[in-house]
Amino acid sequence: MSVPPTSAEKTIDLNGVFSAIDFEGSQSIVVAVSGGSDSLALLYLLLEYRNSKPLFPEIVAVTIDHALRPESRDEANFVGELCKRAGIAHHILHWHGQKPATGLSAKAREVRYRLLCDTARDCGAGIILTGHTFDDQAETFLMRSARSVVDGSDRGQAGMAPATLLERQVWLLRPLLNVRREKLRDYLRLHEITWRDDPSNESSKYERVRIRKSIEGNDLTQLRHEINEKALKRQQLNSEVAAALPDCASVVRGILLEINRKEWGQFKPDVQQLAIGVLLASMGGLSFLPPASSCKRALRFIEETGRQGKLALSRCIIEAKPEKILLYREMRSIPATHVEPGMSVVWDGRYRVINNGNSSLIIDACGKDGVERLKERSDAVHKPSTCSSPAIHADGQVNCLVFIDHGKLPEGLIIERHIGLFDNILVGYDELLAQSVAMILKIPGYKHSPVNQI
Secondary structure, three states: OOOOOOHHHHOOOHHHHHOOEOOOOOOEEEEEOOOOHHHHHHHHHHHHHHHOOOOOOEEEEEEEEOOOOOOHHHHHHHHHHHHHHHOOEEEEEEOOOOOOOOOHHHHHHHHHHHHHHHHHHHOOOOEEEOOOOHHHHHHHHHHHHHHHHHHOOOHHHHOOOOEEEEOOOEEEEOOOOOOOHHHHHHHHHHOOOOOOOOHHHHOOOOHHHHHHHHHOOOOOHHHHHHHHHHHHHHHHHHHHHHHHHHHHEEEEOOOEEEEEHHHHOOOOHHHHHHHHHHHHHHHHOOOOOOOHHHHHHHHHHHHHOOOOEEEEEOOEEEEEOOOEEEEEEOOOOOOOEEEOOOOEEEEOOOEEEEEOOOOOEEEEEOHHHHHHHHOOOOOOOOHHHHHOOEEEEEOOEEEEEOOOOHHHOOOOEEEEEOOHHHHOEEEHHHHHHHHHHHHHOOOOOOOOOOEOOO
16 A cells, blocks of 8 residues: 655755755846646746745746647636735636647747746746656656657657757746656645646657656656766767867858868767758758758768868758868758848848838848849858848849948848757757857857756
């Protein structure tokens, strides 16, 4: 017969959960609270931790009503009532608009993070807390492990990072990643706090739910060791690549990357594979690393091509020279984008364009017209990379080349280099790597994480 846990066993070490987080300098903290056991436990643990400190940021609870179930409005109001009793601010945010027929979970997550970011900015918060538990971590690890067999990469097996930077501005933290869900529920029961279960968490049509049921009640100690090992491996490789890149790679005018063959040849194969993937994604405007097979193909080309040759891969051209490798955006599938006044768009995955002026503008690839225009101004410009570089077009003509005429941009227009691989979502494990790429591209670095990643 099982023995029910004692009160001591139901308590949770607050310092173990929160002490690694640097709350200093934060005016407020946003806490995502759905009404389920995990997020409610996070909220009450945070309130308890706050009460033990002489000074602490304002706590702002946020509930996202996705309007996907009839009960969602009542659940949001339930959280609001709890927050009212606790004396903290609570906001209910809604996902408006049509819901996709496929990929609903991924889209809901994207919307959720965007709404949380918007709220954090509005209330001056640099930190968002979510209630992801070790059960969530184990499920994520097992799902990504299955996919790694297909894509050939085990980076995702590091699981969810304790910290993730959203839109370069707000750090989303997961302080409960090492705590089991049932322990959180014991804590809530001890304090006589009820929670609301989402029925979809029991539906076996979802992969995550099927995995959840398969590991429910199991001892996950060995799985915890495996996840920690993968996380450490990812960070160690990231660190090696981050140190290697500035020694071998440089970017000219933001559009042409040069790799020194001699320096490159000194790096280990796993360092080369991650490095080439990061460089292809950054120069090609990709939001994800290319598949391992593409990275290996690029490495074979670099190794086997002694003097001359070109390879089109991952929206880039890799061009072999005797002493260096050139890498730049391929002149293909580049959109012409209208940017109306007041709009902010990411163009081609490579540049963020903000139009604070009064006129509608078009940003497009420079093309042959731009190259012809440059002939009289510079013979040193690399023509192929110039073709795919950004330019402002009007009346069918190039009237401003961004990399060479930046000081002459139309009034109110701001154009910034964008790295899709890191700028939207920067996994905390990859912080050093992202800082290294930012340095090579000569753009501002990323906001440092307020928590130790392991």
